[in-house]
Amino acid sequence: MPSRARIPKHFDLALLFSALADRTRLRLLNLMQGREVCVCYFVEVLGQSQPKVSRHLAYLRRAGIVAARREGKWMHYRIVTPPNEGADNILRETLAALADDRLMQADLNRFRRACRAPQKLPALLAAPSPCACTC
Amino acid sequence: MPSRARIPKHFDLALLFSALADRTRLRLLNLMQGREVCVCYFVEVLGQSQPKVSRHLAYLRRAGIVAARREGKWMHYRIVTPPNEGADNILRETLAALADDRLMQADLNRFRRACRAPQKLPALLAAPSPCACTC
DNA sequence: TCAATACATCTGCTTACGCATATATAATTG
DNA sequence: CAATTATATATGCGTAAGCAGATGTATTGA
Numbered sequence: 210m211p212s213r214a215r216i217p218k219h220f221d222l223a224l225l226f227s228a229l230a231d232r233t234r235l236r237l238l239n240l241m242q243g244r245e246v247c248v249c250y251f252v253e254v255l256g257q258s259q260p261k262v263s264r265h266l267a268y269l270r271r272a273g274i275v276a277a278r279r280e281g282k283w284m285h286y287r288i289v290t291p292p293n294e295g296a297d298n299i300l301r302e303t304l305a306a307l308a309d310d311r312l313m314q315a316d317l318n319r320f321r322r323a324c325r326a327p328q329k330l331p332a333l334l335a336a337p338s339p340c341a342c343t344c
Numbered sequence: 345m346p347s348r349a350r351i352p353k354h355f356d357l358a359l360l361f362s363a364l365a366d367r368t369r370l371r372l373l374n375l376m377q378g379r380e381v382c383v384c385y386f387v388e389v390l391g392q393s394q395p396k397v398s399r400h401l402a403y404l405r406r407a408g409i410v411a412a413r414r415e416g417k418w419m420h421y422r423i424v425t426p427p428n429e430g431a432d433n434i435l436r437e438t439l440a441a442l443a444d445d446r447l448m449q450a451d452l453n454r455f456r457r458a459c460r461a462p463q464k465l466p467a468l469l470a471a472p473s474p475c476a477c478t479c
Numbered sequence: 480t481c482a483a484t485a486c487a488t489c490t491g492c493t494t495a496c497g498c499a500t501a502t503a504t505a506a507t508t509g
Numbered sequence: 510c511a512a513t514t515a516t517a518t519a520t521g522c523g524t525a526a527g528c529a530g531a532t533g534t535a536t537t538g539a
Contacts, residue, residue, distance in 0.1 A: 222441060223367045230361035231529090248484070261530070263484065268528095282483045282538055295441025302437050306357060306430025366495085383518065396496070398519055403494095417504050417517045 220293035228272035229303060233257065234265050236316055238288065239307040241275065245287040246320075254320045274300065360431050363407035364438060368392065369400045371451055373423065374442040376410065380422040381455075389455045409435065 228234060236255055240246050251262045266286055269275040276289045288304075291297050307313045363369060371390055375381050386397045401421055404410040411424045423439075426432050442448045 222438070222445070223365050223370060226361045226365035230358050230365045232358045233529095235357060258531080259484075260486090260532085263486090264529085267485085279484095279538090284484065293441075295437070295444055298437040299434060299441060302430070302433040303357070306428075306434060309430055310357075368495095393497075394518070395498080395520080399495080402519075414503090414518095419518060 220291065220296050222296065222299075224272055225274070225291070225296050225299065228269055228274055231265065231268075233261070234269055235303075235307060236313065237262070237265055237269065237286075238274070238304065239310075239313040240316055240320055241286060241288045242304055242308065245278070245285045248284050248286070250320065250323060251286075253323055254316055357431065357434075359407055360409070360426070360434065363404055363409055366400065366403075368396070369404055370438075370442060371448065372397070372400055372404065372421075373409070373439065374445075374448040375451055375455055376421060376423045377439055377443065380413070380420040383419050383421070385455065385458060386421075388458055389451055 229238075233255070237251060240251065240254060248259070248262060248266065251257075251266070252259045255262065266275065266277070270277060270286075273291055274288065275286050278285045278287070288300075291300060364373075368390070372386060375386065375389060383394070383397060383401065386392075386401070387394050390397065401410065401412070405412060405421075408426060409423065410421050413420045413422070423435075426435060
């Protein structure tokens with residue numbers, strides 16, 4: 210990973226908004242609110258294909274909104290704070306708005322259910338402690 | 345296909361972000377902060393073609409972010425408040441972030457200069473009181 | 480080896496742009 | 510006053526670029 214020097218004063222807001230301008234990516238971000246989430250859980254909760262989820266996560270990562278951490282076979286994603294204050298505020302308001310959305314709340318319910326009973330979902334059987342989640 | 349009985353407060357955040365995910369549109373929005381602006385001023389200040397500016401304004405209008413008012417031959421655009429509280433907060437933070445951007449500040453300087461001396465810009469000679477601006 | 484994830488590639492769709500033209504209003508002219 | 514012209518803005522159209530979806534394959538680690 211190239212030690213990306215921190216973006217100085219200029220932050221491409223249009224790029225940030227491009228990253229946010231997709232319902233799937235908003236759902237991913239919503240699930241990451243306050244916790245780190247494993248890709249396999251995204252796939253399970255959203256019911257989307259793994260490549261699709263992976264590409265959207267890569268998109269968010271390129272936009273500097275999320276970061277990834279490897280743990281063996283699994284990749285865990287989490288939200289990171291943008292270096293730019295304005296972008297940080299926008300992201301914070303966005304996450305707050307998502308929390309008010311019914312569909313997003315439904316996603317969270319499915320996520321919590323999966324966390325509580327991973328043994329019911331074959332794809333999650335081997336995953337490490339479901340996630341570093343607080344569910 | 346959830347036939348959800350009522351989602352009155354639902355607002356398509358992805359659509360809002362799509363509208364914001366373009367540098368030209370962000371520049372247009374920035375110029376409209378606190379005032380109504382005539383299309384001819386956008387063209388002059390941004391140095392972009394009139395059809396291009398017009399299209400981006402139409403995009404913002406379809407997204408419910410701006411509204412237009414006709415005054416004779418001229419069209420004035422202004423920012424409107426989204427009906428959704430979350431969207432409103434996001435838009436507010438976005439405008440605040442734009443105000444901190446150097447390029448955006450340069451645009452505003454050019455705009456104020458044009459407002460003070462429209463006689464120097466042929467395209468603005470006949471325009472109605474430059475704009476309902478406070479420059 | 481297997482399994483989770485990343486990546487390459489193809490197709491279809493959406494969008495932005497430039498160019499030309501259409502529309503709407505105002506001003507001018509006969 | 511009707512008709513023409515001029516001006517400001519909007520829109521159709523063709524092209525190019527980029528993203529989404531699907532599928533197959535490569536890489537990585539237990």
